[in-house]
Amino acid sequence: MFKTDIASGAVATLSTANYFAGLDAATLDAIARTAIQRDYEVDQVIFLEGKPCAGLHIVQKGWLKSFKASPAGREQIIRVVGPGEVFNEACVFAGGSNRATAVALERATVWVISRERMLRLIDEYPALSRLVIQDLAQRVLHLLDLVEDLSLRTVEARLARLLLEQSAEGVLQRHYWTTQAEIASQLGTVPNVLNRALRNLVEEGLIRMERHQIQILNYKGLKAKAILSE
Amino acid sequence: MLQANQQQERRPVPLIDPARCNGCGLCVRVCPHNVLEMNSGTAVVVRPEACEYVGLCEAICPTKAIQRLFEIVMLDAASDGP
Numbered sequence: 683m684f685k686t687d688i689a690s691g692a693v694a695t696l697s698t699a700n701y702f703a704g705l706d707a708a709t710l711d712a713i714a715r716t717a718i719q720r721d722y723e724v725d726q727v728i729f730l731e732g733k734p735c736a737g738l739h740i741v742q743k744g745w746l747k748s749f750k751a752s753p754a755g756r757e758q759i760i761r762v763v764g765p766g767e768v769f770n771e772a773c774v775f776a777g778g779s780n781r782a783t784a785v786a787l788e789r790a791t792v793w794v795i796s797r798e799r800m801l802r803l804i805d806e807y808p809a810l811s812r813l814v815i816q817d818l819a820q821r822v823l824h825l826l827d828l829v830e831d832l833s834l835r836t837v838e839a840r841l842a843r844l845l846l847e848q849s850a851e852g853v854l855q856r857h858y859w860t861t862q863a864e865i866a867s868q869l870g871t872v873p874n875v876l877n878r879a880l881r882n883l884v885e886e887g888l889i890r891m892e893r894h895q896i897q898i899l900n901y902k903g904l905k906a907k908a909i910l911s912e
Numbered sequence: 913m914l915q916a917n918q919q920q921e922r923r924p925v926p927l928i929d930p931a932r933c934n935g936c937g938l939c940v941r942v943c944p945h946n947v948l949e950m951n952s953g954t955a956v957v958v959r960p961e962a963c964e965y966v967g968l969c970e971a972i973c974p975t976k977a978i979q980r981l982f983e984i985v986m987l988d989a990a991s992d993g994p
Contacts, residue, residue: 849986861979862970893965894924894982901988 698766744790932977
């Protein structure tokens with residue numbers, strides 16, 4: 683049985699973390715029993731990138747940074763985490779080694795649940811599983827939105843450039859015909875993304891889709907968009 | 913780039929590649945203007961004048977046998993050329 687002050691510290695910390703919020707007291711207590719408390723001084727390393735998975739970490743007190751070493755040897759900070767936040771979950775659930783290095787920015791107290799224990803807890807407590815799945819699913823959705831947005835912005839700029847390069851003034855004797863699949867391929871994307879980019883340009887009043895014609899309505903505006911590129 | 917014939921240039925309709933068409937008939941069913949019909953197991957355009965270039969046939973075709981042709985036209989008189 684835990685000493686009261688340690689138990690209450692673990693339970694209080696766990697109950698503030700996404701994964702564990704809303705779990706009943708008995709479940710929280712059972713989970714708290716598997717956690718190990720660790721204290722760190724300023725600049726102390728909590729775990730290293732590439733080393734065997736150090737387990738799930740939940741911050742009780744203090745702030746830490748997690749970063750990856752860039753090829754040039756500089757730090758690329760991934761996250762700054764504070765009280766109540768969970769980190770290093772990637773290797774716990776996906777397997778493999780620590781994806782980043784974590785270092786204390788100030789004196790910190792952290793609770794650690796090993797990978798093996800965490801996986802056993804998920805088997806034993808469906809409510810915990812559901813919370814973990816929900817959290818991961820939300821992150822996936824956020825990343826999907828981000829990826830879509832990033833790739834769409836690049837596509838729009840390149841599409842603007844392509845339209846300007848391939849446009850003819852008014853009606854010419856010789857017409858160049860293309861398909862959306864061909865345009866998408868030239869831009870290094872897929873028709874769905876191209877469609878969205880075309881719709882965005884239409885909404886901004888830069889082009890008009892008139893049956894089989896992609897009409898450029900605003901040359902300067904489209905040129906400005908083409909310059910804002912990768 | 914593709915070359916379109918004069919008929920196509922006036923009022924183009926989606927081009928159907930008979931080699932890719934698998935005769936599923938989805939394009940016929942999805943077209944809101946009844947432009948397409950099945951003929952000997954292949955989709956063909958039978959009412960070109962009704963085609964509004966909506967593109968549902970192109971989107972739904974599982975073998976990418978249907979493609980709409982587009983031309984890119986500069987209408988902005990203020991431009992001094994591409």
